[in-house]
Amino acid sequence: MMENPQPPEGRLTVTDRTRLRRMRENGSTARADLDAVLAAGFICHLGVVVDGSPMVVPTVYGSTADTLYLHGSVASRSLAADPEATVCVTVTLVDSLVLARSVFEHSVNYRCAMVYGVPRRVTDPDEKLEGLRVLSEQAAPGQWDYARRPNNKELAATTLLALTLDEASVKISAGPPDDGDGPDAALGLWAGELPLVAAWGRPVPDPALPDGTAVPAHIAARTGTAV
Amino acid sequence: MMENPQPPEGRLTVTDRTRLRRMRENGSTARADLDAVLAAGFICHLGVVVDGSPMVVPTVYGSTADTLYLHGSVASRSLAADPEATVCVTVTLVDSLVLARSVFEHSVNYRCAMVYGVPRRVTDPDEKLEGLRVLSEQAAPGQWDYARRPNNKELAATTLLALTLDEASVKISAGPPDDGDGPDAALGLWAGELPLVAAWGRPVPDPALPDGTAVPAHIAARTGTAV
Numbered sequence: 543m544m545e546n547p548q549p550p551e552g553r554l555t556v557t558d559r560t561r562l563r564r565m566r567e568n569g570s571t572a573r574a575d576l577d578a579v580l581a582a583g584f585i586c587h588l589g590v591v592v593d594g595s596p597m598v599v600p601t602v603y604g605s606t607a608d609t610l611y612l613h614g615s616v617a618s619r620s621l622a623a624d625p626e627a628t629v630c631v632t633v634t635l636v637d638s639l640v641l642a643r644s645v646f647e648h649s650v651n652y653r654c655a656m657v658y659g660v661p662r663r664v665t666d667p668d669e670k671l672e673g674l675r676v677l678s679e680q681a682a683p684g685q686w687d688y689a690r691r692p693n694n695k696e697l698a699a700t701t702l703l704a705l706t707l708d709e710a711s712v713k714i715s716a717g718p719p720d721d722g723d724g725p726d727a728a729l730g731l732w733a734g735e736l737p738l739v740a741a742w743g744r745p746v747p748d749p750a751l752p753d754g755t756a757v758p759a760h761i762a763a764r765t766g767t768a769v
Numbered sequence: 770m771m772e773n774p775q776p777p778e779g780r781l782t783v784t785d786r787t788r789l790r791r792m793r794e795n796g797s798t799a800r801a802d803l804d805a806v807l808a809a810g811f812i813c814h815l816g817v818v819v820d821g822s823p824m825v826v827p828t829v830y831g832s833t834a835d836t837l838y839l840h841g842s843v844a845s846r847s848l849a850a851d852p853e854a855t856v857c858v859t860v861t862l863v864d865s866l867v868l869a870r871s872v873f874e875h876s877v878n879y880r881c882a883m884v885y886g887v888p889r890r891v892t893d894p895d896e897k898l899e900g901l902r903v904l905s906e907q908a909a910p911g912q913w914d915y916a917r918r919p920n921n922k923e924l925a926a927t928t929l930l931a932l933t934l935d936e937a938s939v940k941i942s943a944g945p946p947d948d949g950d951g952p953d954a955a956l957g958l959w960a961g962e963l964p965l966v967a968a969w970g971r972p973v974p975d976p977a978l979p980d981g982t983a984v985p986a987h988i989a990a991r992t993g994t995a996v
Contacts, residue, residue: 559822585863585877587814589823595786596816596823598859600881632825636812638973641988644917645905646927650812654827678872682963690871690953700873722977726917732982736909737970738996746865747961750949755959761868769965 557709559658570712579655579712580605582635584681588612589630592623603631604677605707610657611664611673614701631657631705638735642719643726649715651735657710661703673702684760740769784936786885797939806882806939807832809862811908815839816857819850830858831904832934837884838891838900841928858884858932865962869946870953876942878962884937888930900929911987967996 549555554571570576586603589596604611610631637651664670674697675686692700719733742764745757776782781798797803813830816823831838837858864878891897901924902913919927946960969991972984 559819559824585861585879587816587825587827587859587861589814589816589825589857591818591821591823592786594818595855595885596818596825596857597786598814598816598823598825598857598883600814600859600861600863600879602877628822630816630823630825632814632827634812634814634827636827638970639909641909641912641972642916644919644923645901645913646917646919646923648905648909648912648916650829650908652812652827656825658822674872678875681877682866682868682875685868685875686872689869689875689958690873690956692871692873696871696873718973718975718977722975727977729917730979730982731916732972732974732984732988733978734972734974734984736972736988736991738967739970740965740967743865743964743966745868745959745961745963746945747959748945748949750945750954751960752957755957757959757961761959761963764963 554710554712555708556711557658559709559711568713568715570714572712575712575714576655576707576710577605577607579633579635579653579714580610580707582653583633586610586612586631586633589632591627602677602681603633604673604675604680606676608707609673610705610707611677612661612703612705613677614661614663614703625663626660628658628660629705633657636738637716638737640719640735641733643721643724643729643731643733647719647721647726649719651715651717652713653715654713655710656712657705657707659705659709661705664702664704667697669704670697670700670702673704674700677702684758688758688760742767742769781937781939782935783938784885786936786938795940795942797941799939802939802941803882803934803937804832804834806860806862806880806941807837807934809880810860813837813839813858813860816859818854829904829908830860831900831907833903835934836900837932837934838904839888839930839932840904841888841890841930852890853887855885855887856932863965864943865964867946867962868960870948870951870956870958870960874946874948874953876946878942878944879940880942881940882937883939884932884934886932886936888932891929891931894924896931897924897927897929900931901927904929911985915985915987969994969996
């Protein structure tokens with residue numbers, strides 16, 4: 543890969559892969575945008591190459607300022623074949639449908655981060671525990687302190703991968719349809735956005751729970767909050 | 770690729786790629802399960818191989834009984850390099866967090882379809898229009914009849930890809946945590962599911978609209994409905 547010059551402070555390094563070819567207007571090289579997209583999600587789509595073909599699997603992740611942590615099991619086939627293989631991790635948040643006057647101008651407003659890199663298998667016990675905490679807290683905040691933490695046997699049975707955030711791109715698409723000032727505006731049709739709202743619902747107790755087991759506050763408080 | 774025997778009626782053909790290695794208990798080879806997952810979504814993650822590395826991009830799709838239609842622009846780099854290249858299309862619907870008594874048993878309930886194949890570029894004008902209708906109606910039902918349809922110039926500017934549903938797998942994870950009958954049940958902790966509810970919000974009019982332009986019924990009716 544070509545050497546890339548150091549980017550200005552707070553900007554992402556642009557590589558051949560992360561240079562935005564389509565919808566350049568939506569591309570962002572701001573580090574803060576990457577951090578915000580990664581912080582807002584908890585499911586990513588991990589792309590690996592297996593026997594020359596792509597494989598895309600959903601999995602949970604957790605992110606810090608410089609690292610994305612992933613469960614390793616889904617990447618195991620690819621990693622076993624080639625520990626130096628690059629993966630692509632994509633996090634997508636869909637915000638709304640863009641309903642235009644013409645079908646051609648219909649689109650989707652979304653925020654998307656793509657991270658490329660060769661994942662590192664985390665072996666240091668302290669980093670592994672911390673990485674699992676980050677991963678767990680991203681999807682289920684508060685559970686690390688509430689539930690029983692992994693014991694040594696469970697830690698040994700878990701493969702944790704770390705991917706640095708050195709090579710990443712962000713696309714953000716927002717706003718109304720594009721055809722409000724074109725000839726199609728004369729059609730007199732309604733146009734706008736239909737927001738997609740994702741929120742946590744009411745907790746559903748495990749049927750195996752004894753009657754009267756209270757929902758802890760950190761879980762109950764999430765009901766109705768946006769995801 | 771190995772020849773695969775014809776599957777029983779209503780079952781998916783299992784190939785080396787679609788054989789479920791992990792969480793076999795969640796795998797389904799029922800054709801109806803594949804159809805249901807594909808019908809429930811409208812965003813997929815398309816995986817292609819570019820210069821030997823995976824690239825995963827979100828895009829809209831539309832599905833029929835035997836075909837998945839995709840906008841071709843996102844796959845153009847990969848297709849230009851190798852028109853015979855296999856792609857992987859993954860559709861994921863996240864249903865709930867599974868909050869167990871131990872962090873180790875935490876997981877996510879989801880439905881996921883993965884489709885492999887070599888996409889075909891749709892060139893027949895009738896199929897192209899029908900494919901775009903399927904794609905448009907999957908995300909924005911009713912808009913094909915309401916908005917202005919693509920004209921010849923727009924059709925020519927659109928690359929539509931078709932992927933047969935011959936090689937696909939489905940994983941469905943559902944239900945309460947697994948540790949309700951293990952030693953951790955004695956911890957007395959709450960456990961269960963936290964549902965993730967995705968629904969359409971209130972339509973947001975394009976600021977360019979003349980005052981009083983009514984929201985059409987087919988859009989207004991979606992507010993509050995599940996995605």
